[in-house]
Amino acid sequence: MAKKQLFSLSVNGEEVDVASPSDATLLETLREDLRVLSPKRGCNQGVCGACTVLVDGVPVRSCLTLTALCEGHDIGTVDGMGEDPILATLQKHMVEKGGVQCGFCTGGMLMSARNLLAETPRPSRDTVKSALSGNICRCTGYRTIVDAVCGAAEELAQ
Ligand code: FES
Ligand code: FES
CATH class of the missing domain: 3.10.20.30 (Beta-grasp domain)
Known part of the structure; x- marks a missing residue:
């Protein structure tokens, strides 16, 4: 070492x-x-x-x-980053929409999603998929995670 x-x-x-x-x-x-x-x-x-x-x-x-x-x-x-409003909203939607199962991917997934919403507040569903394409999840099948990010974007835009 x-x-x-x-x-x-x-x-x-x-x-x-x-x-x-x-x-x-x-x-x-x-x-x-x-x-x-x-x-x-x-x-x-x-x-x-x-x-x-x-x-x-x-x-x-x-x-x-x-x-x-x-x-x-x-x-x-x-x-x-508990005080970060984008992250807090993403976390809320991840829980509500079932985007967290074993949780192993979640920290990394949230960092990619947080960066996306900071740069692109109203992303299309395809843009969300593409932004998360480098984060592998073995549990959810991704749909609920994409739902969560889209839901968070909608809430933050209001
Ligand atoms: S642990 Fe770093 S990309 Fe897999
Ligand atoms: S929730 Fe288990 S790997 Fe994504």
Whole structure:
């Protein structure tokens, strides 16, 4: 394992200094060193989207992102965005419409959906599908998740 190094990160609005292996991925630092657990380790190869977090508001695969490259950037995860009105509305609709089953994909899915609604407040159903196409869900069949994002967009637009 690589030697540990001190990184200064901004995670969910808090400045933190964390010792992580110098070659750690952001997913490893978040889960193993900071105990931020909503980003999940699925494939660990950039395919499933379960590890998706926001870096400066943009969804990234944290399993493919080096912690060393994240200093000076704002890292956001579901754990620390409870006050965010877009995320709160998405979470409400995900629960109401049955978009959460085992929950493994949910943190990453919400990060992609949150970015979509921040950039495109009234997306078409096809745009929602395309925005979530990098997030794999093994449980729901996706329809309820797309319903939830469309429902959240409608509510936020009112
Ligand atoms: S764990 Fe990162 S994309 Fe699957
Ligand atoms: S709810 Fe189980 S993987 Fe999506």
